[in-house]
Amino acid sequence: MEGIGIVSYGANIPRLRIKTKDIAAVWGKDGDSISNGLGINEKSVPGIDQDTATISVEAARAALKRCSINPQDIGAIYIGSESHPYAVKPTGTIVGEAIGATPDLMVADYEFACKAGTAGIQTCTALVKSEMIRYGLAIGADTAQAAPGDALEFSASAGGAAFIIGKENIVAKINHTLSYTTDTPDFWRRAQRKYPSHGGRFTGGPAYFKHITNSTLKLMERAKTKPEDYNYAIFHQPNGKFPISVSKKLGFSYDQIKQGLIVPYIGNTYSGASLVGLASVLDVAKPGDRIILSSYGSGAGSDSFDIIVTEDMNNLGRNNAPSVADMIENKQYIDYGTYAKLTDILYWE
């Protein structure tokens, strides 16, 4: 198929997990009620040697294992994250070296809350289209921060996914992509601050729902599609409730979103959230399947994609790397004390 799209993909989810009820117990809260309220049963936790750079490298390597492209043909790497290990010094260069894509390479780290990864896919799509590069690598990954005791602590988790964008041997064609952006401060982290702040319920109606709804509707208008035209729908998933609610509002069924709804099992991987959902869908999608994806980044914006799976999906070595389902199952539970150590809560000067 002609056009621009996804040549390969890979995801990475750390194997450590903490249960919602174990976090709740520390704060004297009712774990069952929180699990039920958030739609999250447990979340992934980065190990002592895992961060956004390692998750990005693992996801990128998984993508390369599934296809046969030469890393030297990758002309650009964009990594979207809220938890780049360095404030100044790119994560993208680490990944570029690790996968052997340097030095003829454009690199920049992106930040747009939870949608910087999809912004990277849009950039790579445009660069491929303009023929400035042959392949681009876009990654969304996070080891999300949450202040101890904050509501975010039940959801903020770790994971990411990588996508190689090109126009040769594409397994999923990106038909259309657009964004809907306003200045809406619903969630933020000031410079030098360890944990983000948020506007409580303001993060819902005027933020998440407004942007995803508008972006998705505008995309369907441009693509001349209706909800029933899609086999799979993926919406940003800060918790288990928002994506179900927005999908209903837009006219999608639970059957359309369940394959891409990963948050109940691993929590909110922020920049990775909608992209791990997309990786999960690509793990099972068949040629001809149509996918709609809308990410959301606080601050605020939503990127929407209309994607169709091609015949070349049958030639992709999907089994050469672990599926999202494999990584969800491959887990080891830790207690809150271990979690506190690993997430730097126990830091002192």
Place this chain on the structure above:
Amino acid sequence: MRDVAVIGVGMIRFGELWDKSFRQLISEAGSKAILDSGVAGKDIDAMYIGSMSSGRFIGQEHVGALVADASGFSHLHIPATRVEGACASGGLAIREGYLSIASGINDVVVIGGIEKMNDVAGTSATETLATAADQEWEAFFGQTFPGIYATIATRHMHEYGTTKEDLARVAVKNHSNGALNPYAQYQKEIKLETALNATMVAYPLGLFDCSPVTDGAASVILCAAERAKEFTDKPVKIIASGQASDTLALHARRDICTLDATVNAAKMAYKLANITSKDIDFAEVHDCFTIAEILAIEDLGFVKKGEGGKAVENKITTLDGEIPINSSGGLKSKGHPVGATGVAQIVEVALQLRNEADKRQIKDARIGLAHNIGGSGATCTIHILEAT
């Protein structure tokens, strides 16, 4: 002393109004009241604005002049005063306006009540509300309003056998009324089980025992009764205004199951109106927590002390009961933008007495009472209104 009438009312739908500024909220409610009353800017002698904590909620003090300005009256240089008494700020603004007319100083007064509470995070809102408690004796030790009212509730349960179901029934009733009020924040009914099984806030008060954090504004136009007919053919007379105070801290009270401020303000108001509690047809009472409505109907004399818990079950306070309480949905369902609450109560009482309360209209409503509390009962205002 001159008689005073309500000649106009206006309010906006309460809620989480992120897309409207403080100015927009109050000018919208104020314009509605002014249009309803038929007065013009040049007729207005004074403005009184009830706002508890605009400084902490939106970083803006000096809201008396601000409201006059936002209303487009700056060129008229109308005296505009902000009145504060925690959650009774609105009731106090009504009373100040009432006194200024009764005394003969003013003829036409605009009352505004406003609070914009959702621009800060929930924890900041709780801290700000706690400034209405005694900082040295209560707030410094971590006491918050849910905690204070929970203390009252557990004592009431111990003394009088009030149950968690009794508390929940107040919420169910008020949601049922609020479902009929187009100005209410939550226009939906709830089930008893929902209220009973809700997240615990401070035992025995669950989420549905607590009024919400709300943005909102309400406005009322008061006028010397002798001039009311110049502006409207549907004035409602204020036949009494009462006010009382008490200790700021709960522990210093004679009896924590009685709000003596309510008892004393009611005594003052009933005496002024020359009536008793039995003459009241319906009331808007300060149900910041479900237990607060139970205390209010006891302390106002509608039921005996200790019997308030059973009032909903015995259908005394339901919309079709012998004394309907909180036909508007109360603070629980209509919402509780603290400075606006006391003014919004007068709006509801006036609408009922004008027979304009639509689906929630109380039959043959002739005398209505509005009961507004500041803190855990350190301030109380009571107004009694009569249909003309």
